[in-house]
Amino acid sequence: MRREDRATAPSCPRCGYDLSGQVATWETRCPLTGVCSECGLDLSWTEVMHPERLKVRGFVEHEHGWRVLSSAFRTLWWALLPWRFWTRVRMEHPPRLGRMALWSLSVFLGCHLVFAGMRLASIECMMSTIRTMGRMVPGAAMGRLEWYLNCVLTPLLWYEPSGLRSDLPQVGPFVILVGEWPAFAWGTVVAWIAFPAMVMALPVTRTRAKVRGVHVWRAFGYSGAGLIIFLLPSLVRAIDTTWSICVDNTFATGVARPGPRGSLVLIAIMIGWLAWWWGQAWRRGMRLARPVLHIGVLSIVAGMGALVSAGIADSDVLLLMWP
Numbered sequence: 001m002r003r004e005d006r007a008t009a010p011s012c013p014r015c016g017y018d019l020s021g022q023v024a025t026w027e028t029r030c031p032l033t034g035v036c037s038e039c040g041l042d043l044s045w046t047e048v049m050h051p052e053r054l055k056v057r058g059f060v061e062h063e064h065g066w067r068v069l070s071s072a073f074r075t076l077w078w079a080l081l082p083w084r085f086w087t088r089v090r091m092e093h094p095p096r097l098g099r100m101a102l103w104s105l106s107v108f109l110g111c112h113l114v115f116a117g118m119r120l121a122s123i124e125c126m127m128s129t130i131r132t133m134g135r136m137v138p139g140a141a142m143g144r145l146e147w148y149l150n151c152v153l154t155p156l157l158w159y160e161p162s163g164l165r166s167d168l169p170q171v172g173p174f175v176i177l178v179g180e181w182p183a184f185a186w187g188t189v190v191a192w193i194a195f196p197a198m199v200m201a202l203p204v205t206r207t208r209a210k211v212r213g214v215h216v217w218r219a220f221g222y223s224g225a226g227l228i229i230f231l232l233p234s235l236v237r238a239i240d241t242t243w244s245i246c247v248d249n250t251f252a253t254g255v256a257r258p259g260p261r262g263s264l265v266l267i268a269i270m271i272g273w274l275a276w277w278w279g280q281a282w283r284r285g286m287r288l289a290r291p292v293l294h295i296g297v298l299s300i301v302a303g304m305g306a307l308v309s310a311g312i313a314d315s316d317v318l319l320l321m322w323p
Ligand SMILES: [Zn+2]
Pocket: 012, 013, 014, 015, 016, 017, 036, 037, 038, 039, 040, 041
């Protein structure tokens, strides 16, 4: 079979098996539904023959022009409630991984900018209090431009005019901060990557279930919506700063990162959400059996990976778990 024939040949949405052999057996009538002889998926032949006709209104992969922007927000809203996403987006809708990657990147950047905006607002609040109260706090010596730069560049780089952090690698006047990521950030990122890595790697899951890798990639890409959890500490921090300035008439000068207990709570929320997401992807998205067993095992392993990485990043987290 030539390459271009293969590209248009009817294939199973789940396992990619070439179904032209089945189609060739049709002589007098064309059935509306069928079953994939490779993976057992129930098929609608219209959808198999013309996948390009299937469109989900408001889904970022299927919109064009300016509507892509509004659909990006709608897709994020669906993705935060996994059952909502997976009842709309099905395997039959041909994945557009480039569009998905762009969406994931935008969600990351968008979250980061909101994060930076919150920090900026609390720093502005702090600065104005310093001016009116005439008190000095650490960091107040830095100019507004440096603070703005730091808000946009953290958690990767931090501007350090006095070179206080000479223990960390430097790029000109900037200090590289990747090693300074809070424990909860390590835990949630490890959990986010662990789920698809295990689905792809474990023969008992993907190979036996005969699911095309592209569906796992899609589930991984949109599960990036869960990383919005990164906003929670800065939200708490912004509320705390505003509260202390407006109500207590002081200002909190602690570091904007949750303590060991807060880290554990955030990691637990992330694991719970990911288990919900992958459970829905497994059952509704890929229409596979035994979601509770498979996703339960994945959640336990991903949870352990997340806790170990958080424990390595911050030994206080480890002490809280095993005193
Ligand atoms: Zn199949």
